[in-house]
Amino acid sequence: MDRLTIFIIIAALFAFVAIVVMGLAQGDSFAVLFGIGVALAVGSIPDALPAVVTTILSVGSVNMAKKNAIMKVLPAVETLGSTSAINSDKTGTLTLNQMTVREIVTVQHHYTVSGEGYSFNGQVQRTTGDAERDLDYVMFPCALCNDSDIQDGEVIGDPTEAALYVLAQKGGVDVTEFRRNNPRVASVPFDSDYKFMATFHRMPGADGGR
Numbered sequence: 001m002d003r004l005t006i007f008i009i010i011a012a013l014f015a016f017v018a019i020v021v022m023g024l025a026q027g028d029s030f031a032v033l034f035g036i037g038v039a040l041a042v043g044s045i046p047d048a049l050p051a052v053v054t055t056i057l058s059v060g061s062v063n064m065a066k067k068n069a070i071m072k073v074l075p076a077v078e079t080l081g082s083t084s085a086i087n088s089d090k091t092g093t094l095t096l097n098q099m100t101v102r103e104i105v106t107v108q109h110h111y112t113v114s115g116e117g118y119s120f121n122g123q124v125q126r127t128t129g130d131a132e133r134d135l136d137y138v139m140f141p142c143a144l145c146n147d148s149d150i151q152d153g154e155v156i157g158d159p160t161e162a163a164l165y166v167l168a169q170k171g172g173v174d175v176t177e178f179r180r181n182n183p184r185v186a187s188v189p190f191d192s193d194y195k196f197m198a199t200f201h202r203m204p205g206a207d208g209g210r
Helices: 002-025 030-043 049-066 075-081 136-144 159-170 175-181
Strands: 103-105 110-113 124-128 149-151 154-156 184-191 196-201
Touching (some): 049 075, 136 159, 149 159
Antiparallel strands (some): 110 124, 184 196
């Protein structure tokens, strides 16, 4: 449509200039020639063009719907039709609605996490830092401060929390059993303004008490 519009404008301008030049060569008044040229330029726009464009876009919208692409506005059909490449979010949230923890970075250590999606197949491996460090302080919150659950590979809850659930499993925590042994007694729900959530659990202390 942009190319068609530009073509019509160029053709109208060419005709306008041609009429003015030929009219002046024959001795006609410039004012009269200018009026004729403007009338010709306006008349070069097809009256049925809006209806034809709407019909074409409607047909395109129907064809796109058959391929599971629903357009909310008709001009989007033309835009999508001229698209040569579509880039999606590499985390997978736009495709499979899955997220995966890939790295754990602390002040002195760096870990990589293998595996894909919500499968528990994978492990946490240290790549930098000194002696091996206990990651319980990372895995425990991922398991307990979490409202999601994974059953037979299906996520119940938020995809981000599910990724942390999987991380805890890969880190050696049996999340289901761990939650049962450390029951939640209170919680502070997640707040999007503060980006914060907290849970309180009854856990055994150093002396074996709770």
